[in-house]
Amino acid sequence: MRQQVAKLAGVSEATVSRVLNGVGPVKEATKQRVLAAAAELGYVPNALAQQFARKKSGNLGVVLPHMAKVSLFSTYYFSEMLSGIGSEVQASGNDLLLLFREADQPRNYTALFQSQKIDALIVLGARNMELDRTALEELTQEGYPFCVLNQRFGPRGSESPFLTVDADHWSGSQEAVRHLIDIGCRRIAFINGPEQYSNSIDRREGYLSVLVQSGLPIEQPLMLTGNYSRKSGYELANQLAELIKSGQADSVFAANDRMAIGAMQGLREHGLEAGRDYALCGYDDADAARMASPQLTSVAVPFQEMGRKAASLVLGGGSIGADASRSAVLPVQLVIRESTGVQQRRSK
């Protein structure tokens, strides 16, 4: 096929290759002849042969958490990040290979590199567990380019052994809690997610630090744990209702919107309305935040940008910024809506 193009253009196959790849010096006239010939014959290079010859698949792998039941991860989180990754991948002329992780199976990420199926890797939904840690350590050891998204290993602010793109959930939680305090809340219940996720830890620390700064007491009974699902928030509503009705709590800060909405629904069954009987703040600013009634105050996370950043880092193969830093932490932003609405609280 390439041979036919070469013959039609009156050149050698090598020249065809050079023209199509824009490499090496080529006379403008021959270039046009080759392109014309290729167009006429409808020649499309065999990507498999190209990858083989170049020893590059051109694929960015993205590992997804197992999500048969969409439970732990809101689909918002997932699809937004993927969208960001996709836009960057597309811009760089690469492709995106989706890799579905089996639940609790040993990860074999290095094999993906050894087989050259992927040139780079982004890991979504990693947890701080033996299984994940060893897999990532292995990748580091071998020097393969990869990036962990929305998860940090080691303490906050510490230098990461590998590329990491995260959002500043510590500051985000601080903002959220400060906002609750600003509107008059003093006893802020907190629904967190599992601490395998650095996200959860960051939020807890942000929550606690503001309490301390503000001279408010830290009350263990106010700190609850769900699993980031709506259902878990809903189930915690019984405890929350008691806390609120007894005056032990006047507000709820949930570590994501799904749990916030679940809690909101559960509390409603106890006759408690967000924005009226208690203030409620979620996290993520998913679509669901705007769909809830009352609309949910939340912390917007730049998931798309995080995806783009991770992709660009891992495809560029470089470190972050001019320095040799291995981790990027993107800012988040509080979005105030009805569930902490001042007017509604006043009308109480």
Next chain:
Amino acid sequence: MRQQVAKLAGVSEATVSRVLNGVGPVKEATKQRVLAAAAELGYVPNALAQQFARKKSGNLGVVLPHMAKVSLFSTYYFSEMLSGIGSEVQASGNDLLLLFREADQPRNYTALFQSQKIDALIVLGARNMELDRTALEELTQEGYPFCVLNQRFGPRGSESPFLTVDADHWSGSQEAVRHLIDIGCRRIAFINGPEQYSNSIDRREGYLSVLVQSGLPIEQPLMLTGNYSRKSGYELANQLAELIKSGQADSVFAANDRMAIGAMQGLREHGLEAGRDYALCGYDDADAARMASPQLTSVAVPFQEMGRKAASLVLGGGSIGADASRSAVLPVQLVIRESTGVQQRRSK
């Protein structure tokens, strides 16, 4: 590398290949020797070379609608289908290549096959437009295995020129509208999506057919059009409010949950509550349906199963069922919740 394995096992490279691929007759003893040697050396076959030699990439391509702003397609729809596709792809030992479509650019799907980047294709979010039709026609002409998901070309029930997996939105809409009539509604407003999607057409026809069957009049003013976004539903609420307050409408059937929720929110601003002042039924049964207040009656669509089916069809390369039918239509199911709650309506 393979050579080293061969030497260590004391066989030829061809035998190594045979063992690893489980092809051809191999003595059990040599098989074990080869496997042991491969394990010891940590040999991982080069996927690129395999693909090249086999002339198969092992990739199933999935074309995604452009979704910079997550507007037309709920992320629920998207991630559920993808999840279904993913499970099937994984089970078949293939990989999933994500292909992001640029907005309003000519589609070049055939090139993906010609370059052998993909062995099969699933098209998500196709519309009945020139751009899409010609692209699909081209694929058909060339005989490439592909499947269109959740979209039909040509009239309902007609034989499709290519593989199609859809859900029975006609029956689903009928069920929804019948349910509304069952609970006493007589003037059912209908918010549909753009008619580029066969989904929309099916829902409209289902809606109309039940009205006719039930002897209810068809009123043009009750039929509104949005774009499947929450915002569009919200914006139509003004018209709906007027219809409801003037007694022209007593219920709303929205073609998806997002628009239903948008309408619900908009109507609330007019003092109208779903399940109390009017009945509301959505479609898709996305998570959002359960997150809304009141929880939304909706039509559950087996998105995951559709994804699995499409993947299995297109990877199997076969037709659907024993007959030569080219299209599968999966059943949907009405899920009744509070927004059409009988008890609430009674208390009106």
Next chain:
DNA sequence: GCAAAAAATGTACACGCGTACATTTTGTCA
């Protein structure tokens, strides 16, 4: 125990491309 069939293994090469290196053409300067 021998011939023939069957099973197991080895040998050799193609797959389509990119590219190092050799060769030819073009351009430059005196």
Next chain:
DNA sequence: TGACAAAATGTACGCGTGTACATTTTTTGC
């Protein structure tokens, strides 16, 4: 115009598999 450098193009080969075909080994049937 000739010598030489630079640009343009051609030639040849490797990349790591899978597999058709040739060859060797084992089994079978008598």
